[in-house]
Amino acid sequence: MKSMSAKPIERISACHVVFDFDNTITDFDVLDDIVSRFSINKKWVKLENAWLKKKIGSEECLRGQLKGVRVTKADLLRYLDKIKVSLYFQKVINLLRKHGARVEILSDNFAPFIRRILRKNRVSGFKLYANNISFRGNRLVPSFPHRNVSCFSCAHCKTNNLPSERRGDKILIYIGDGNSDICPAKKADIVFAKGTLARHFEKSRLDYRKFNSIREIYNFFRSYNVSKTKNN
Ligand SMILES: [Mg+2]
Numbered sequence: 001m002k003s004m005s006a007k008p009i010e011r012i013s014a015c016h017v018v019f020d021f022d023n024t025i026t027d028f029d030v031l032d033d034i035v036s037r038f039s040i041n042k043k044w045v046k047l048e049n050a051w052l053k054k055k056i057g058s059e060e061c062l063r064g065q066l067k068g069v070r071v072t073k074a075d076l077l078r079y080l081d082k083i084k085v086s087l088y089f090q091k092v093i094n095l096l097r098k099h100g101a102r103v104e105i106l107s108d109n110f111a112p113f114i115r116r117i118l119r120k121n122r123v124s125g126f127k128l129y130a131n132n133i134s135f136r137g138n139r140l141v142p143s144f145p146h147r148n149v150s151c152f153s154c155a156h157c158k159t160n161n162l163p164s165e166r167r168g169d170k171i172l173i174y175i176g177d178g179n180s181d182i183c184p185a186k187k188a189d190i191v192f193a194k195g196t197l198a199r200h201f202e203k204s205r206l207d208y209r210k211f212n213s214i215r216e217i218y219n220f221f222r223s224y225n226v227s228k229t230k231n232n
Contacts, residue, residue, distance in 0.1 A: 012221060013100030016163040018184065020176030021107035021114055021130070023195060025085050025214060030117070031062075031109045034079070038071040057152035058108055058180065059144050062131075070138045080116045085214075090123045092218040097125050104129065106158040108180045110142065129161040158184040175217055192217060 022029040035044050044065040051061040071079075096103050103126040107114055111130040118124070132143045148157035162172065162184050174181065174188035177195035185191045185201070191208040193201055201208040211217060 010169055011099070012096060012224070014169045015096065015101040015171050015173055016104070017096055017101055017173045018104045018106055018162065018175065018188070019126075020158075020178065020181050021105055021109050023177045024175055025089050025105070026083065026117075027086070027213070030080075030083060030113065034071075034076070034113075035065045035069060037079070038076070039065070039068040040070050041068050043068050054153075058155040059147060059152075062108075062142055062155055066140045066142055069140050071140070072138050073135045077116065080113055081120050083117045083120075085117065085121045085123065088214040088218040090121070092214060092221060093123065093125045095218065095221055102163060103127070104161070104163060106130070106156070106161055106184065108154060108156045108158075108178075129156065129158075131156050154180040154183075156180065159187060162187055175211070192220075 019025055022031055032048075047056070047061045047064045050056045051058065056064075093103055105114065105126050105128045107128070107130040109130055110133040111128055112133055114128060114130055118126075129146055132145055134141050134143075144155045146156040146158075146161060148154070148160060151157060158180055163170075171190065172188040173190045173192070174185040175192040176185060176197050177193065179196055181193075181197045182200050185193065185197060185208075186206070191197075191201065191206075192211045193208045194211055198208065198210055209220075
């Protein structure tokens with residue numbers, strides 16, 4: 001397999017750690033679930049299939065799918081408040097921040113939803129870049145401040161929001177699962193992947209580490225940190 005970087009991790013403080021949200025921090029795709037749960041018809045299925053066949057990009061798909069969603073703000077907040085994220089997510093953030101690493105979440109979901117879920121799960125200490133959304137009655141109105149106008153693929157171009165200070169001994173670690181993670185993950189020194197992202201890296205013969213849950217990411221940094229501490 002082609003190795004993306006020979007850079008070893010010298011210390012956790014040199015790490016920029018970037019997490020995707022849906023299916024990475026959560027164990028299901030929250031946005032897909034919102035669309036299927038609150039849609040008034042099945043038009044979203046056609047759009048999903050067109051997106052899967054790459055006939056339309058994520059922005060067109062999401063705009064179309066959200067046109068069919070009807071939900072009050074109160075009902076949606078009630079739904080979001082039931083979503084649990086892995087206990088290991090706060091643990092890994094605490095560990096990384098304790099040792100001075102920078103943590104980002106990059107998502108093609110919507111920032112107000114993600115903030116609500118993570119606040120309810122008592123997770124803090126990260127920088128978040130995601131799409132935006134507002135309520136108009138019982139309709140959801142999206143906006144896409146991080147779109148790359150020269151590329152139709154993703155609603156949020158995550159590559160543009162990768163940490164910019166990449167000089168010197170900084171190590172970029174990317175953790176994700178989906179289509180929108182492919183471009184930014186290719187810029188990373190170490191990639192943890194599952195799902196579509198793992199299949200793409202496998203097919204492209206790029207180096208990556210397979211993961212299933214955030215617990216494995218926590219154990220990776222923890223064992224690294226423990227062995228470093230023992231050696232010092
Ligand atoms: Mg994802």
